[in-house]
Amino acid sequence: MRSKWSTGSTFSNNMEEFQTGEETTFVVDEISTIIKESVEGAIGGNAYQHSRVNQWSTNVVEQCLSQLTKLGKPFKYIVTCIIMQKNGAGLQTASSCFWDNSTDGSCTVRWENKSMYCIVSVFGLAL
Amino acid sequence: MEDYQPNDEVSFNADEASNYVKECIESIIGGVDYNQNKVNQWTASIVEHSLTQLVKQGKPFKYIVNCAVMQKSGAGLHTANSCYWDTTTDGNCTVRWENRTMYCVVCVFAVAVTL
Numbered sequence: 001m002r003s004k005w006s007t008g009s010t011f012s013n014n015m016e017e018f019q020t021g022e023e024t025t026f027v028v029d030e031i032s033t034i035i036k037e038s039v040e041g042a043i044g045g046n047a048y049q050h051s052r053v054n055q056w057s058t059n060v061v062e063q064c065l066s067q068l069t070k071l072g073k074p075f076k077y078i079v080t081c082i083i084m085q086k087n088g089a090g091l092q093t094a095s096s097c098f099w100d101n102s103t104d105g106s107c108t109v110r111w112e113n114k115s116m117y118c119i120v121s122v123f124g125l126a127l
Numbered sequence: 128m129e130d131y132q133p134n135d136e137v138s139f140n141a142d143e144a145s146n147y148v149k150e151c152i153e154s155i156i157g158g159v160d161y162n163q164n165k166v167n168q169w170t171a172s173i174v175e176h177s178l179t180q181l182v183k184q185g186k187p188f189k190y191i192v193n194c195a196v197m198q199k200s201g202a203g204l205h206t207a208n209s210c211y212w213d214t215t216t217d218g219n220c221t222v223r224w225e226n227r228t229m230y231c232v233v234c235v236f237a238v239a240v241t242l
Binding site: 048050053054056057058060061062064065068069076077078079080081082083084085086087088089090091092093094095096097098099100104106121123125127 | 161163166167169170171173174175177178181182188189190191192193194195196197198199200201202203204205206207208209210211212213217219234236238241
C-alpha cells in the first residue's frame with residue numbers, strides 16, 4: 001500500500017491549513033496554542049538582550065517540544081525558533097517539505113513585541 | 128515513487144546534504160545584494176531546489192528544508208531547533224552563508240520513514 005507523497009512549499013507569510021481533529025492527524029489550532037503559550041512564557045514582556053537571547057530561544061523550543069510530546073500522539077516533531085532584534089532589517093523565511101500530505105503538517109506562529117520578533121515553526125511527521 | 132529496499136540501515140548523511148544546499152544557495156544568491164523585492168523568490172527557490180536535490184537521492188526519508196535570509200544591518204538574529212525523533216536514523220544539517228549584504232541560514236531535517 002503506497003502513501004501519497006508529494007512536495008509542498010509553505011511560506012511563512014501566508015500559511016493556512018485546516019485539519020479535522022483526529023488522534024493521528026496534525027491539528028494546527030492545538031499546536032498553535034501550545035506555541036503561543038511557550039513564547040509568552042519564555043520571552044513575554046522582555047526587551048531584546050543579546051546576552052539572554054540564546055537562553056530564550058532554547059527555552060522556547062524546549063518548552064514547545066515538551067508540551068507537544070505530552071499530547072501523546074504518534075508523531076516525530078521538529079520545532080524551530082527565530083528571534084530577531086527590531087532595527088529595520090528585512091527577514092524572509094521559507095520552508096519546503098517532502099512528506100505524506102494526509103497525516104503530516106506544520107504550523108508557524110509569528111510573535112512580536114516592541115524590541116523583537118519571534119517566529120516559531122512546528123513540523124509534525126506521523127510515524 | 129520508487130520502492131525502497133527495507134533491509135539496509137540508512138542514516139542521514141549530513142555532509143552530502145550540506146554540499147547540495149551550498150550549491151543551491153550559491154547558484155541562487157551568490158554575488159547578488161539584498162533586494163527586498165526579490166528575497167521572497169530567493170527563499171522559495173532555495174528551499175525548493177534543495178528539496179529536489181535531496182529527494183533525487185532516493186533515500187527513505189521525509190525532509191523539511193527551512194531557509195532564512197536576513198539583511199545585514201547590525202540587528203541580532205538567533206535561531207534554535209529542537210527535535211523529537213529517532214536519533215539513530217534521523218538527522219539534520221545547518222548551512223550558514225553570507226555575503227556583503229545578507230545572511231542566509233538553511234536547515235535540513237531528515238526523518239526516516241518506517242516502511
